[in-house]
Amino acid sequence: MTIDNELETWRQQWHSETEPLPELKRKIKRQNLRTVAAVVAVCVCLPLSTIEALRTRSSFAIGLASGIAFSSALMGSYVWWVRRGAWKPTAQTTLAYAELSYKRAVAKARSLRFAFYFLLIATTLFAGFMAWNWKHFHVRDGAIVAAMVLEMLLFQRLRRRKLQEMKETKKLIDDMKE
């Protein structure tokens, strides 16, 4: 059996020194704490807000209770969706994972583009309404438009990043398949 000296040298160098290991369980502990905190928050806020809404019957309390219930249901569905195996590292090879990452990046870029144009239309309409109703202009309205414009810029930036991610992922997939 021939010994591959070059490979053995590289292996020795590769294994020669490793930097001190970080506290590997720190993120796990943090993640567990977050999960517990979320469950406790839902268990406390949901019944309290419902009781308050039933007791006072005010539109604010009903709105708050509905909002909390809706958010909890949304959050629960998301957690269930993630856990049911949208990404299963056990079942995914790196190639399959890269393909999945590409699909995700495409979907994310599309939704960011949609959000950008949706916000553009909303901002235009809102600004138009402000111009038409300029006599009742309030600083708050200006602040809302400014916030919407800032959000649009943020969406554009995120989309550019996603497009870059798509490019890199596509390159890797092509390299792996060649």
Next chain:
Amino acid sequence: MDETDPLSGDLVSDHMRETTEARFNRILHEYGTALSRLAFGYEKVAGARQELTQDIALAIWQALPHFRGECSERTFIYRIAHNRGLSHAFRRQPAHEALDELPRPLEPVDPRPQPEEQLAIASQRDRLRTAIQRLPLAYRQVVMLLLEELQHAEIGEVLGISESNVAVRLNRARKLLKEALEARS
């Protein structure tokens, strides 16, 4: 129900939990340094690299209960580590890519005799790591797995490519790596 009944629901779940934790601890003990080395291939900045190593550990912890032995444990661990590394590489800020050299420790890591020899070893190691970091991702992965002493078949299993494809890719990767090392020496 008999409290000592091993089939009691609570006891079984406790037992399962304990087993998963014990297994996870063993995995960290066995593969911790390997995961840290793999993180070198995906991140040059020390702080971000430590974050990545922790992310990999978290991903393993989350995936461990779903592991049903469809592949070897080693394949499973490296698969997760590389997938997490890929996510990191795809989302990395461009600023991280600008750094050319690995950060060097301020003090000698190993104060054994013959410091010149130690220095030479450290320098060769850094050169190798830097050269690996500069390889295209598809080549970088096969090289790192080869250096971790995985067989071609195992590398193929981790990456999802055929054994012959692994061999071809390794040939090209080794050629590129050799050229990079020679250019830097």
